[in-house]
Amino acid sequence: MVEQHQGHISPDSQWSTYEANVQSYRGLSMSAQSLYLAVGAILLGVGDKLPFFTVLVLAMVTTWYVFFPVIFARCAIVDFHKFDLGSRYTAHGEVRDSRDDSRLSERAYANLWRGRALRARVASHIDMPAGQRFRTMRQTRLKLDLFIPVSVTVVWLVFALYILLSH
Numbered sequence: 001m002v003e004q005h006q007g008h009i010s011p012d013s014q015w016s017t018y019e020a021n022v023q024s025y026r027g028l029s030m031s032a033q034s035l036y037l038a039v040g041a042i043l044l045g046v047g048d049k050l051p052f053f054t055v056l057v058l059a060m061v062t063t064w065y066v067f068f069p070v071i072f073a074r075c076a077i078v079d080f081h082k083f084d085l086g087s088r089y090t091a092h093g094e095v096r097d098s099r100d101d102s103r104l105s106e107r108a109y110a111n112l113w114r115g116r117a118l119r120a121r122v123a124s125h126i127d128m129p130a131g132q133r134f135r136t137m138r139q140t141r142l143k144l145d146l147f148i149p150v151s152v153t154v155v156w157l158v159f160a161l162y163i164l165l166s167h
Contacts, residue, residue, distance in 0.1 A: 014081040015078060015081040015082045018074055018077045018078045018081060019078050021074050022071060022074045022075055022078060025067065025070055025071050025074060026071060026144060026145070028067070029063070029067040029071065029149070030148070032059075032062050032063075032067070033059065033062075033063060033148075033149070033152045036055055036058065036059035036062065037059070037152065037155065037156075039055050040052060040055050040056060040059065040156065040159055041159070043055060044159050044162065044163055047163065047166075049163060049164075052159075052160075052163055053160070056156055056159070056160060059152075059156060060153065060156065063149045063152065063153065064149070064153075067149070068145070068149060069112045071145050072112050072136065072137070072145065073110040073111070073112060074110075075136050075137070075141055075145065076109055076110040076115070076119065076136045077106055077109075077110045079136060080104075080106050080109050080110065081106075083126070085104050085109060085122060086103050086104050086105070086106065087103065088104075089103075089104040089122050089125070090102040090103065090104060091103060091104055091105060091108065092118075092121070093117075093118045093119075093120075093121030093122045093125075094121065094125075095125055104118075104122065109122070119135075119136060122134075123135060
């Protein structure tokens, strides 16, 4: 049963729901990348360039246009609810006082490109232990959500070089 909080899902439930979404999207991303790599390896053995490069383009679009921005946004939304940023900061990323009606919106905060400056302003107000910075892509997220797609992209580049240079 979903907890109700002022007529809506409670912040704790929202956080856990979005965290589950992040995990699901990561799994889907890895499955798609694995499928594309398997098909690419088969086509690499066949040596037919057009199907190989078609799959390569689809794999890169899926990785960098579909999954990376979605996973990043969901990670930002998890932070938004986990740290209750909407009630603590204004729409401009400044600390909110009780008289201020302006609230930080989930959508603005989670936007990959346009939300960057806003996330930086909010992060500048959040104290983290051991001199760390508050940021959406923390160490574990960097490893899972950036290193793996980059390494898969490198494998694709090696495949592409091989097919271009050997045929």
